[in-house]
Amino acid sequence: MFSRSAPGAPPRRPSRLRLALTAGAATVLTAGVALTALAAPSAAAADCSGGYVGLTYDDGPIAGNTTNLLNALRSANARATFFNIGQRAQQNAALVRAERDAGMWIGNHSWTHPHLTQLSASQINSELSQTQQAIQQAVGTAPRLFRPPYGETNATVKSVEQQLGLTEIIWDVDSQDWNGASTAQIVAAANNLRSGGVILMHDGYQTTVNAVPQIVANLAARNLCPGMISPSTGRAVAPDGGNPPPTTAPPTTAPPPTTPPPTTAPPTTPPPGGGTGCSASVSVNQWTGGFTASIRVTAGSASIGGWTVTVTLPSGAGVANAWNANASGNSGTVRFTNVNYNGSLGAGQSTEFGFQGTGTAGTLNPTCTAS
Numbered sequence: 454m455f456s457r458s459a460p461g462a463p464p465r466r467p468s469r470l471r472l473a474l475t476a477g478a479a480t481v482l483t484a485g486v487a488l489t490a491l492a493a494p495s496a497a498a499a500d501c502s503g504g505y506v507g508l509t510y511d512d513g514p515i516a517g518n519t520t521n522l523l524n525a526l527r528s529a530n531a532r533a534t535f536f537n538i539g540q541r542a543q544q545n546a547a548l549v550r551a552e553r554d555a556g557m558w559i560g561n562h563s564w565t566h567p568h569l570t571q572l573s574a575s576q577i578n579s580e581l582s583q584t585q586q587a588i589q590q591a592v593g594t595a596p597r598l599f600r601p602p603y604g605e606t607n608a609t610v611k612s613v614e615q616q617l618g619l620t621e622i623i624w625d626v627d628s629q630d631w632n633g634a635s636t637a638q639i640v641a642a643a644n645n646l647r648s649g650g651v652i653l654m655h656d657g658y659q660t661t662v663n664a665v666p667q668i669v670a671n672l673a674a675r676n677l678c679p680g681m682i683s684p685s686t687g688r689a690v691a692p693d694g695g696n697p698p699p700t701t702a703p704p705t706t707a708p709p710p711t712t713p714p715p716t717t718a719p720p721t722t723p724p725p726g727g728g729t730g731c732s733a734s735v736s737v738n739q740w741t742g743g744f745t746a747s748i749r750v751t752a753g754s755a756s757i758g759g760w761t762v763t764v765t766l767p768s769g770a771g772v773a774n775a776w777n778a779n780a781s782g783n784s785g786t787v788r789f790t791n792v793n794y795n796g797s798l799g800a801g802q803s804t805e806f807g808f809q810g811t812g813t814a815g816t817l818n819p820t821c822t823a824s
């Protein structure tokens with residue numbers, strides 16, 4: 454396709470122009486290299502105006518890999534959450550300390566990585582509490598976060614988590630590193646992260662280690678920063694640098710000092726068809742056995758003081774936990790009502806809430822009613 458001189462071009466050009474053309478060609482040839490170099494991470498001052506995401510690494514610590522992963526993260530000025538397997542933490546306590554010393558957060562990923570939903574409450578308790586103890590012994594602090602192996606959870610698992618003061622963390626994005634994803638595919642998966650979101654990766658794959666610099670560079674290009682996962686909300690937030698973690702402040706303005714008078718109590722029936730004051734759209738991240746749903750609520754042409762979103766879950770699916778909304782029910786038709794800081798929306802304004810689900814999400818068909 455490239456021709457150095459167009460057909461019919463004059464045989465001689467001013468030498469100055471020929472030099473310019475030659476230089477131009479050289480620039481084109483090196484441009485690919487230059488672009489590649491530009492895409493590599495540069496340690497610019499972090500602009501976190503886009504928010505925070507949670508990088509998570511499961512199944513370690515592993516001699517021969519954890520150190521490499523920590524080095525890659527430190528080189529990228531990135532902090533992450535390591536969900537350690539208890540047995541491995543006990544056998545490699547020095548690596549758990551290395552994780553802590555590198556500024557990483559440490560979570561519980563069970564003692565032997567079983568399918569917890571097939572175990573009794575006492576067996577689950579043993580899996581989680583032994584791991585709490587092993588990590589406590591290694592670094593002096595017991596985890597606040599727990600990731601169930603395979604993302605599998607149920608009411609019994611949740612009740613044990615609650616007894617141990619653990620917050621269950623699943624994920625929003627699955628890197629598929631466990632499934633043979635290439636480094637480029639892992640990097641591409643991380644591009645799906647949004648503020649507050651969490652990505653599943655693993656301590657144990659060279660592809661995953663190699664993905665670190667480009668993941669962090671791509672996040673930086675979107676003004677996103679690696680953050681900690683809040684034990685109170687389960688969402689990624691700014692690192693706090695110490696214990697205890699901060700309570701997440703409502704992102705919007707403080708509520709009025711007094712309860713507002715009941716406005717326009719409608720004596721009539723609500724509008725048919727699920728309301729006209731707001732709309733809801735959903736995006737679902739499905740994996741085997743579970744999913745995360747993010748639902749955006751948008752006010753219509755008038756401001757609203759609150760909202761309720763109704764979703765319909767298919768048979769076998771359930772709501773595990775919700776954020777930025779209160780759930781009523783956990784299967785079949787489930788209603789989500791705003792929490793105190795995200796109910797008021799101006800005309801056309803929107804807010805987002807979400808929930809972790811078990812089973813298969815289906816279309817959910819969210820409908821919104823303003824209140």
Ligand SMILES: [Zn+2]
Pocket residue numbers: 511512562566602603
């Ligand atoms: Zn795992």
